[in-house]
Amino acid sequence: MSTDTRGTSSDQTRGFLRQLTAPGNRFALGIAILAALGGFLFGYDTGVVGGALPLITRKLHLTAGGESWVTGSLLLGAVTGAAMSGVLADRIGRKWTLFVAGVIYTAAAIGSAFCPSLLLLGIARGVLGLAVGTASFVAPMYIGEHSPKELRGGMTALNQVAITFGILIAYLIDDAFKGLTEGWRWMFALGAAPGLILALAMLVVPETPRWLVEHGREEQAKEVLTKNRSGRAADEEIKEIKEVSEEQGSFGLRDIVGDRVRALLVIGVMMAVMQQLIGINTVIYYGATILGFAGLSVSSSIAQAVFIGLINLFGAVLAVFLLDRVGRRPPLLIGTAGSVIGLAVLGWYFDMGSGFQRSNPWIALAAMMFYILMFEISLGPIFWVMIAEIFPLRARAKAMALCTMFNWLFNFIVSYWFLNLVQAIGRPETFWLYGLFGVLAIIFFAWRVPETKNRSLEQIEREVHGEPQMTSQQLRERRQQRRERAAQRRSGGGPRPLTH
Numbered sequence: 001m002s003t004d005t006r007g008t009s010s011d012q013t014r015g016f017l018r019q020l021t022a023p024g025n026r027f028a029l030g031i032a033i034l035a036a037l038g039g040f041l042f043g044y045d046t047g048v049v050g051g052a053l054p055l056i057t058r059k060l061h062l063t064a065g066g067e068s069w070v071t072g073s074l075l076l077g078a079v080t081g082a083a084m085s086g087v088l089a090d091r092i093g094r095k096w097t098l099f100v101a102g103v104i105y106t107a108a109a110i111g112s113a114f115c116p117s118l119l120l121l122g123i124a125r126g127v128l129g130l131a132v133g134t135a136s137f138v139a140p141m142y143i144g145e146h147s148p149k150e151l152r153g154g155m156t157a158l159n160q161v162a163i164t165f166g167i168l169i170a171y172l173i174d175d176a177f178k179g180l181t182e183g184w185r186w187m188f189a190l191g192a193a194p195g196l197i198l199a200l201a202m203l204v205v206p207e208t209p210r211w212l213v214e215h216g217r218e219e220q221a222k223e224v225l226t227k228n229r230s231g232r233a234a235d236e237e238i239k240e241i242k243e244v245s246e247e248q249g250s251f252g253l254r255d256i257v258g259d260r261v262r263a264l265l266v267i268g269v270m271m272a273v274m275q276q277l278i279g280i281n282t283v284i285y286y287g288a289t290i291l292g293f294a295g296l297s298v299s300s301s302i303a304q305a306v307f308i309g310l311i312n313l314f315g316a317v318l319a320v321f322l323l324d325r326v327g328r329r330p331p332l333l334i335g336t337a338g339s340v341i342g343l344a345v346l347g348w349y350f351d352m353g354s355g356f357q358r359s360n361p362w363i364a365l366a367a368m369m370f371y372i373l374m375f376e377i378s379l380g381p382i383f384w385v386m387i388a389e390i391f392p393l394r395a396r397a398k399a400m401a402l403c404t405m406f407n408w409l410f411n412f413i414v415s416y417w418f419l420n421l422v423q424a425i426g427r428p429e430t431f432w433l434y435g436l437f438g439v440l441a442i443i444f445f446a447w448r449v450p451e452t453k454n455r456s457l458e459q460i461e462r463e464v465h466g467e468p469q470m471t472s473q474q475l476r477e478r479r480q481q482r483r484e485r486a487a488q489r490r491s492g493g494g495p496r497p498l499t500h
Helices: 004-022 023-035 037-060 064-091 094-113 118-146 147-175 183-189 193-200 210-212 218-225 231-248 259-277 280-287 285-295 298-326 329-350 354-359 361-376 379-387 393-416 418-423 427-448 457-465 472-490
Strands: none
Touching: 004 064, 004 193, 023 118, 023 147, 023 193, 023 259, 037 064, 037 118, 037 147, 037 183, 037 193, 037 280, 037 285, 037 298, 064 094, 064 118, 064 393, 064 418, 094 118, 094 183, 118 147, 118 210, 118 393, 147 298, 147 379, 210 231, 218 231, 218 361, 231 427, 259 354, 259 361, 259 379, 259 393, 259 427, 259 472, 280 285, 280 329, 280 361, 280 393, 285 298, 285 361, 298 361, 298 457, 329 354, 329 361, 329 379, 329 427, 379 393, 393 418, 418 427, 418 472
16 A cells, blocks of 8 residues: 555656646746746845854854844845835836846845945845845746646745755855855855846746736737747636736725735735744754854854755755645645744753753754754745735735735844844743744634635635635626626726625
């Protein structure tokens, strides 16, 4: 029995790979990989600071507040970038927004490397954060809007793979330059390379079909779609995009919190917040510092952080194969529970006394690696995948920007206060507190988060609002009613739009 199961799983994996790399999907896969460079920027700059921070602290004699400033300034910039980029993505397009992010990132990375003081370093990293915050949500949106429905989860999860790959490369570069007094400058400067590559890549990739249709450029949208769909399928998809746009009408900021979007927005924002409250970025930003708590030297802790980067990447790659096979909810619930277990063990380790810790530093590393692995098959990619799926087309950019803004805001709050929290309540209690937030996250996810695998927007909305499923005929009739009402509103008369 077990042999058959393994064979079936292996066949399914090979089948997914064949589908992903099939001639009809290679175009979408190629531009997804290029757009995922936005995720690489996100990962590199959030990962590189973990190894750079001990060197900067030694060089500039930083206090806990100074360390928090170096880390937190980027996060504040990311909050601002996420807030602005929703409007930018709607106005100039997804690809040009990513182009701007790449240019800003390149300039700010070089600026960070040459800053002569802590104040200027914080400002440069704040500007860098503008680009990171922008790319962090526009990249998965760009990928999601290009991807075929049956591969959307896996392709969008490529962005998370790029994030974790960026973190791993950052850790390797940290390890390579850890012996240099000014090594942190090289760590920051090398980040300019992926920023430049992203900007150049955006000059050759197309805009998303959905944005093109929204702006009346249907012929260009069809040209893009026919590169990985048949002509008939492209026409049907354009027709569907137009129908959805007509049904939804225009969305302003007030409509984002209206009845039809509010429930979805609550899910997106709560996932954004919970992703940070379980403490993931304290491990990414302060991984070397946490291993230092376990008794390792600065050099050893930076080297050991590479293992965290490797397991981080492995988990993200695993998620690519999981999300379109088993859905979103099972990995979300199981992986978050696993993260809670990892946090509980980490808290127990730091509660056992300094003698035990010095003798068993491998327990801290193992607990962190298990925690990271569970996060990377659950909240890590699934938050970004779902916010690219659940929102109506007209509301998508603004709603995703709002969710991303909350994500970076709580990233800042949790990361900025991590060292202060450790000093205030202790190391074990800090990790147990993150675990408690993980338990609350599991309860919310089980209660409110819908399954979005292979589901249309209307199916997702009905599940979120607890409404009964409809037959295909009923769906067609409802669309026809909405089109008629939209036409009546444009002509200045007729009844109010259908609500449900």
